[in-house]
Amino acid sequence: MLAKTFLEPFLEKEHVMYKGKFTASILLALGLTVPVLSWAGGTLLNLRNQAEDSPAALRQLQHQADSGNRTAGYYLGTLYDPGLKLGHIEKPDWVRATYWYQRSALAKRDPVTCYPNKAVAKTASGIGAWWRVEAEENMNGGDNDNGHC
Template identity: 85%
Template sequence: MYKGKFTASILLLLGLTVPVLSWAEGSMLNLRNQAEDSPASLQQLQNQADTGNRAAGYYLGTLYDPDLKLGHIEKPDWVRATYWYQRSAQSQKDPVTCYPNKAVAQTAAGIGTWWRTEAEENLKNGDNDNGHC
């Protein structure tokens, strides 16, 4: 039996999911920081995001976000940033009750920023009512 699986089971049994999730999110943040300048780390972050990791998707979006200007490998791109923010936000199984094109966002930057806010809220297990519309 894989000993990590046993450890995870004990942690879940003891209700210690918050530290585990915080650690996982922190490791994705570290990977994102490395991915700012490392193609290998960028590919690793991309792979994590492709498997549905919400934090990886959000942090990948931040690398493409023209407002944040964090990534130095790829050019800033609102379409790619928005794609990853939206994917991260919707992986929460949060029913999106309003979309940015129905709210105040009418530009690529506005829509990207809207989805970034939604993804941030969901990563913090906060606002699931899309209250920033």
């Protein structure tokens, strides 16, 4: 109630255009933020993005994946995937991409296997089928999660 009384003068007609930004600013000022990505997941995604052009980042991501981090393995697979063309250091390689996708698919909460009603990607053909379903859903506007849970 106190917050509503305090905010009412600022939410008059002339301020409504930026109401969302204003509300977000208030929440930030009060420290009421919700992280969009987990720290670890965001860090690995950032590392994957750096690994597109940085040999040191690629080695770090490889080390994480070799240590059993399945999310890192999935991201490593995307760097080798010839269909995605993300990695610029290593040549695209279906065998390596499939290896990392398969290894990653064995995890319970993996991006490739998180849809129980869709193809479980434990083979190269399963991966292709799963991505085709995702692409078709994105093209039809019915799904915009881009293959993520």
